[in-house]
Amino acid sequence: MFFSLKPYFNLLDKLATILKGVPEALHAKLYWAILFVVMMPLLDLALAYWLFVMLMVLQGGTSAVLGVQLGEGSLGITIAVFVLLTLARQGVEYLSIKTTRTLTQDIFQAFSLRLIEKYLSLPWLDYTKETKAIRIKHCTATALDGAYSFQVLFNLIGALVTLIVLGTATVVKVPVLAITGAALMVFFTYTSKSYLKRKLQTAVKGHDYHQKNFYQKLYESFSLSREMKIFQVNPYFLEEINMELNRLSKAKVDLSVFPQIPRIVLELILTLAIALGLLATVVVGNYTSDELIANLATVAILARRIVPAMAMLMSTFTELDGSVMNIALIRKELNQGAERENYYKPVLQHPELLMHLKQVSFGYRPEEMILENVSLDIAQGDRIAVLGPTGRGKSTLLMMAAGFIPPTQGEVLVTPALGKDQLPVAYVPQEVTLLSGSVRDNIRFGQEAFDEALAWQVLAATQLDKFVGELTLGLDTPIGDNGVLFSGGQRQRIGIARALYRQPFLLFLDEATSALDESTELAVMANINQVMGQGAVIFITHRQSTAEQHATKFCRL
Ligand SMILES: Nc1ncnc2c1ncn2[C@@H]1O[C@H](COP(=O)(O)OP(=O)(O)OP(=O)(O)O)[C@@H](O)[C@H]1O
Known part of the structure; x- marks a missing residue:
């Protein structure tokens, strides 16, 4: 059919889609913007009409406006109204541009x-x-x-x-x-x-x-x-x-x-x-x-x-x-996607048991299981080394325990305190990413308050206190894009310091000391053990010596 109303309904649909995108807080601004946009043509009409009246009066004719006869004697007032109308129109145009542009930015x-x-x-x-x-x-x-x-x-x-x-x-x-x-x-x-x-x-x-x-x-x-x-x-x-x-x-x-x-x-x-x-x-x-x-x-x-x-x-x-x-x-x-799921089950009643991985299985693809029926107890004071060949699923297990990857089968049981997020869990990934700001920014990491004494304590634990103390700006030294001004091992240690600063009760380290020389690694791990006290540390390492020296338990995959 040559003429159809469908495009107009489509258009209404599209307009509704666009309008539904406006956050509620911006509704008032939206109405103002629409008001100014609508006022413009009305003022244009008033101007066009007044121009007609003015030209009639200018040529010696008369014109009736709202019952009032305007003739030769009203030329001055007619011109004044014309100027006022023009000013109003231009003013509304400015407001219209300003409000629509501001709203567009707010919506962005x-x-x-x-x-x-x-x-x-x-x-x-x-x-x-x-x-x-x-x-x-x-x-x-x-x-x-x-x-x-x-x-x-x-x-x-x-x-x-x-x-x-x-x-x-x-x-x-x-x-x-x-x-x-x-x-x-x-x-x-x-x-x-x-x-x-x-x-x-x-x-x-x-x-x-x-x-x-x-x-x-x-x-x-x-x-x-x-x-x-x-x-x-x-x-x-x-x-x-x-x-x-x-x-x-x-x-x-x-x-x-x-x-x-x-x-x-x-x-x-x-x-x-x-x-x-x-x-x-x-x-x-x-x-x-x-x-x-x-x-x-x-x-x-x-x-x-x-x-x-x-x-x-x-x-x-x-x-x-x-x-x-x-x-x-x-x-x-x-x-897209669901909200991040908290799959920790806060049901453990044993006074010392923090977490129990109960026969957990997981595969990134259903046909290929990476972890099958793995069980692990994590108790207060535990130092657990997760060992196994490359690609065997160590990081996957650690991420599951840290709350990132829900098991396909099995359960992650935790002490009720952990379920309510009262006891913090900290995690240091294989590749540490740092903020481009200062050392302080990286340790504080989004927390408003900054405990300077605690910061120096965790820097000492990671053997960074002397190095940071000698920097001209100390804690306020900018560390560049992803900590480019630091060495690989220093970057890893800032990552660990950031985790320790949270005073976690469960600390997961995914090869977090792999870039350190052996003696520094042993010293840092010993310090971590001390700082963590009754908290538990679960760490992945490929170094037999680190595992033997620090682990109280082993999880072999
Ligand atoms: N996001 C992902 N999507 C699909 N497959 C993945 C993903 N992450 C890891 N894998 C696969 O899962 C397997 C286990 O990876 P994982 O990183 O857990 O191993 P790993 O034991 O920590 O290895 P490495 O010692 O080399 O760090 C690997 O074969 C890997 O290819």
């Missing part, structure tokens, strides 16, 4: 924060399904593109209200012109819509795909800069990034050009229609010369607003498809 911030919060609360296995680079891309570029939907929405509302208000005025003033313009717009919308929609959807998908690749390659290149230099492969990777940037730029150009095509064509058609319509009005219309001049000026003002509004309506229709896809992508990201 809200999207970005929600995504970051979501990613950080994902269960470990869900979190590792996607690369960090792509998650960063979603929290920055996708969130920004999604927020831009609101700019499109405001443009759409502004264009619609302008068309309704000023279009009605045009129909009253110059019916032939208005009807010709409306007919042309409807015809053009229907003939070009599906073609442009297809083009734009392809462009949006391409844009997302190449943007992901770009972030991925960039992230990898910066992480691998040393390897790239030593293997002399910078040109290869630069070329790859350049190719991705080329594709991304092309997709970006397509995305911004496609919605403009209907606008350009429509403006051309409408300008011709206005010229023809005005000619017809002058030839056929029955106006006095005063009225004709005033009418022509009014129509010119109306047309100056209506033509861009029509064009804007066309481009926002097309842009809306792309924008909604970004919002849908953000929603998909926000709805």
Whole structure:
């Protein structure tokens, strides 16, 4: 069928999708923004009308406004009202731009924060399904593109209200012109819509795909800069990034050009229609010369607003498809995965038993079990060495005990105090990642208060006190990107100090001292034993000597 209401329902659906994305705290700002956007065309109408009145008065004629006759003597006041109206219009335009742009930024911030919060609360296995680079891309570029939907929405509302208000005025003033313009717009919308929609959807998908690749390659290149230099492969990777940037730029150009095509064509058609319509009005219309001049000026003002509004309506229709896809992508990201599950069962009643892994099994893939029916008791004061060949599942077991990976079968039973998170659990992974701030930032690690005495105590335990004490800025020394200013062993020890600072009752160390020389490792482990007292330490090591010297129990996989 040539005419169908379906697109309008689709449009309402899209608008609802966009509006549902607004966080509640921003609703008031949203209403203000819409109010200013709607006020603009109303003031435009008032201005166009007042121009007509002013021109009539200026030419010695009269005009009745709200029952008051304005004639030659009212020229001053007529001009003053015109200036006031213009000031009001420009003021509202400024407020409209300011509120819509502020809201768009606020929505970007809200999207970005929600995504970051979501990613950080994902269960470990869900979190590792996607690369960090792509998650960063979603929290920055996708969130920004999604927020831009609101700019499109405001443009759409502004264009619609302008068309309704000023279009009605045009129909009253110059019916032939208005009807010709409306007919042309409807015809053009229907003939070009599906073609442009297809083009734009392809462009949006391409844009997302190449943007992901770009972030991925960039992230990898910066992480691998040393390897790239030593293997002399910078040109290869630069070329790859350049190719991705080329594709991304092309997709970006397509995305911004496609919605403009209907606008350009429509403006051309409408300008011709206005010229023809005005000619017809002058030839056929029955106006006095005063009225004709005033009418022509009014129509010119109306047309100056209506033509861009029509064009804007066309481009926002097309842009809306792309924008909604970004919002849908953000929603998909926000709805993925479950919340991180606390699978600790706080049922252990034995006074000294902190944790009991009861016949736990786990496989990253159902057909390949990594751990099968493993049982382990962790009691107060235990020092447990987890041993086994590489790839056997030691880290997996440690992460399961630390609360990151729920067992496929079996249970992780804990003392009730641990179940309620009253006794802290600390974990140091194989690869320690450090904040780029100071030593203090890394030890405090997000805690407001800072216990300086405790910080020096844990630095002494990890044999870093002398080194940090001799730095010019001491605890406040910046350690660079991921602690680049420290040696590998020093980085590992900052990671351990960070864990000890929490005064944990259960400490999991995944080869956390592997970068230390043997004597430092033995000394640090001895200090950890002392600091941990009645707490339990579960550590993975490939060094027999470390295991023999410090373990009170062994868990062989
Ligand atoms: N996120 C993951 N997804 C799929 N498979 C994984 C994942 N993490 C580890 N694996 C697989 O599980 C097995 C056990 O890995 P794990 O890291 O637990 O071994 P490990 O004993 O600690 O090894 P290593 O001594 O080398 O550190 C390996 O074969 C590894 O390929």
